[in-house]
Amino acid sequence: MDAITVLKKDHRKVEELFAELEALGERAYKAKAKVVSKIILELKTHAELEEQIFYPAFRAEADDEDAVLEAYEEHHVVKLLIAEIEVLAPDHERYMAKCTVLKELIQHHVEEEEKEMFPEAKQAIKAAELEALGKRIEAARPAVQAKAAAPAPRVSVTMLRDAKGAKIK
Numbered sequence: 001m002d003a004i005t006v007l008k009k010d011h012r013k014v015e016e017l018f019a020e021l022e023a024l025g026e027r028a029y030k031a032k033a034k035v036v037s038k039i040i041l042e043l044k045t046h047a048e049l050e051e052q053i054f055y056p057a058f059r060a061e062a063d064d065e066d067a068v069l070e071a072y073e074e075h076h077v078v079k080l081l082i083a084e085i086e087v088l089a090p091d092h093e094r095y096m097a098k099c100t101v102l103k104e105l106i107q108h109h110v111e112e113e114e115k116e117m118f119p120e121a122k123q124a125i126k127a128a129e130l131e132a133l134g135k136r137i138e139a140a141r142p143a144v145q146a147k148a149a150a151p152a153p154r155v156s157v158t159m160l161r162d163a164k165g166a167k168i169k
């Protein structure tokens with residue numbers, strides 16, 4: 001499978017998981033937490049694979065430095081939000097709001113990748129190389145995913161406040 005097909009498949013998987021999350025009942029906190037942890041694992045793995053393998057190849061071959069720099073920033077913002085969601089209880093009033101914003105960030109990012117970056121990659125990178133990149137992504141996936149599944153270092157939650165301005169523990 002070529003790299004673009006592989007990455008698009010990941011995108012669809014995350015979209016399915018977000019749809020699963022939205023279909024859950026408001027008070028299905030355990031089920032929500034389970035789906036959200038799956039989404040987070042998928043996103044961390046996918047972002048790392050892009051950053052390690054696809055983005056450097058795109059940067060080297062396609063003439064669109066801005067696109068790749070913007071993509072790194074979008075990944076960065078996604079990771080910040082993930083770090084906040086990871087320390088928030090699923091029954092917190094801001095939990096689903098953060099998940100919705102995460103979904104919206106991802107939608108925007110995926111759209112830019114699929115409508116701009118990937119078509120440019122197809123132009124700039126030879127089909128055989130895209131195949132090789134796809135193989136490299138799949139070969140790297142198990143280790144990258146295992147690392148993504150490891151407990152995250154505790155982040156500062158000083159920026160997290162509830163609606164009344166109190167710190168969230």
Ligand SMILES: [Fe+2]
Binds near residue numbers: 047071075109113
């Ligand atoms: Fe990305």
Ligand SMILES: [Fe+2]
Binds near residue numbers: 011046050
């Ligand atoms: Fe992506």
